Amino acid sequence: MRRSLRVCILFNTLLLSSAASRVAAVKQHELLSDTLAFEDPRAFKVKSLGELLRALGVFRLCSFPVLVNNCGKLMSVARTLLGKRGFSLLLRPTVYAQFVAGENEAEISQSMQKMSLQGLRPMLAVPIEEDLGESTGEKRYDDNMDIMLECVRMSHSNAWSKDPMMQLKITALLSPELCVKLTNVIRQQPYDLNLLIRSMDGEPISFPGLDEKEAAHLRSGLLRLNKIAEASVNKVRVLVDAEYTYMNPALSLVTMAMMKKFNKDGTWIWNTYQCYLKDSRSLLLDVLSLSKNEGFCLGVKLVRGAYMDKERKLAMKEGHQDPIHQSWEDTNDSYNGCLDVMLDVISQEPERYRIIVATHNEESVRRAVKRMEELGIDRDGGSVCFGQLLGMCDHVSLTLAKEGYSVYKSVPYGSVDETLPYLVRRAQENRTVLQGIRKERDLLRKELNRRLRLSLRGGS
Numbered sequence: 001m002r003r004s005l006r007v008c009i010l011f012n013t014l015l016l017s018s019a020a021s022r023v024a025a026v027k028q029h030e031l032l033s034d035t036l037a038f039e040d041p042r043a044f045k046v047k048s049l050g051e052l053l054r055a056l057g058v059f060r061l062c063s064f065p066v067l068v069n070n071c072g073k074l075m076s077v078a079r080t081l082l083g084k085r086g087f088s089l090l091l092r093p094t095v096y097a098q099f100v101a102g103e104n105e106a107e108i109s110q111s112m113q114k115m116s117l118q119g120l121r122p123m124l125a126v127p128i129e130e131d132l133g134e135s136t137g138e139k140r141y142d143d144n145m146d147i148m149l150e151c152v153r154m155s156h157s158n159a160w161s162k163d164p165m166m167q168l169k170i171t172a173l174l175s176p177e178l179c180v181k182l183t184n185v186i187r188q189q190p191y192d193l194n195l196l197i198r199s200m201d202g203e204p205i206s207f208p209g210l211d212e213k214e215a216a217h218l219r220s221g222l223l224r225l226n227k228i229a230e231a232s233v234n235k236v237r238v239l240v241d242a243e244y245t246y247m248n249p250a251l252s253l254v255t256m257a258m259m260k261k262f263n264k265d266g267t268w269i270w271n272t273y274q275c276y277l278k279d280s281r282s283l284l285l286d287v288l289s290l291s292k293n294e295g296f297c298l299g300v301k302l303v304r305g306a307y308m309d310k311e312r313k314l315a316m317k318e319g320h321q322d323p324i325h326q327s328w329e330d331t332n333d334s335y336n337g338c339l340d341v342m343l344d345v346i347s348q349e350p351e352r353y354r355i356i357v358a359t360h361n362e363e364s365v366r367r368a369v370k371r372m373e374e375l376g377i378d379r380d381g382g383s384v385c386f387g388q389l390l391g392m393c394d395h396v397s398l399t400l401a402k403e404g405y406s407v408y409k410s411v412p413y414g415s416v417d418e419t420l421p422y423l424v425r426r427a428q429e430n431r432t433v434l435q436g437i438r439k440e441r442d443l444l445r446k447e448l449n450r451r452l453r454l455s456l457r458g459g460s
Ligand SMILES: Cc1cc2nc3c(=O)[nH]c(=O)nc-3n(C[C@H](O)[C@H](O)[C@H](O)COP(=O)(O)OP(=O)(O)OC[C@H]3O[C@@H](n4cnc5c(N)ncnc54)[C@H](O)[C@@H]3O)c2cc1C
Pocket: 240, 241, 242, 243, 272, 274, 276, 301, 303, 304, 305, 306, 307, 308, 324, 325, 326, 327, 328, 329, 331, 358, 359, 360, 361, 387, 388, 389, 409, 410, 429, 430, 431, 432, 436
């Protein structure tokens, strides 16, 4: 209570003068900080009984470390034993239904409408992922572009939410090998953003440090990205994902070029900053000053980061310094620090800067909410919104939405096979899965009990 009191006092001295409104405000703030303890099972009121039971079942499975730690292996064994159809029959009503929206537009649409009714906004994400050695030629990338254009269309045309957003993985359109090469090239010899923009406009640029074949692939990739950006401007905000450190600088370069070209009067292209990186804060400060100097609006997706284990293994193998913060606590400090930086610039120029606080961490969410109040940033003004993954920490998302904040759920779609790597990665997200889910499970149980009691009482 002490902290909420402090917030109230600060808020009061800033905004209020009369005693009566002061009392009202204190009450309101105590209510808000109680709500944001995320301990009210009634957040799940909007869920059907089937959904409650499914979530309980899936989270129960996620609570066995043996299952979670070996889930990649287990899934591929199950797939071999059961065959493609049997495996799909097993996964579809359970894990898949919990974390994935569906396979075709009809299925996706149904999930999205349900989400809309719950006050949540969908953010479609095609889980196409490529790492080194998995790429398969220009045709594959053109096909992926068509899938992304389809994603733009679906996000925009279905009116599932106002202000639609979608996620984009650059390595679906530009080979990871080239992204690695480009990362190394620009370390020696930084490219001017205008070079990339001219290439997006179709000029036959020859890029220093790349051979003709690589340059040709980069040009095609930039054309693909340009096409997606053109299709989405003024319709759908495109949030570019951050991936591995050995290619992120190239991904950011390309994204910043898109920002410079398309974000003159609005935040249509966004970039992602992973706070588990030791240099996340300086990367964020760099792009803030770049956006000022180059005159583009900046959208930031702030995450902790999803590739920790692989990054660390690679650093160890290659004898590099570990790019990831030493401990979870350091990552936490970094996340909250970057959050403060963004909220400060947003309070000064809300039309130029935007952030999606993409986290399941309740403490970070509460900090963001508190800071927004202190700085007088609107709950639904558009410059700050929140993001969680579909099927994870609904107690956080639903509570925030109920309080009037904009909340997006990242919604992957595709067949069981296409979404499998995504599902495996979800299960392996350590803290979130094993701790956050424990709390969500307790709340789900409470809600189930509450309904049982209600129906017993109603029936007697
Ligand atoms: C809308 C949305 C979009 C996303 N987009 C991306 C993206 O583009 N790129 C991406 O990489 N991820 C992305 N993510 C995933 C995100 O990185 C993970 O969901 C997130 O890391 C889980 O952490 P959390 O903030 O929910 O909090 P917590 O559960 O509090 O923290 C867990 C995280 O802390 C970090 N961590 C854990 N242990 C340690 C340790 N020992 N040392 C240092 N750090 C540690 C890891 O990042 C871990 O994932 C996205 C998530 C959402 C919701």
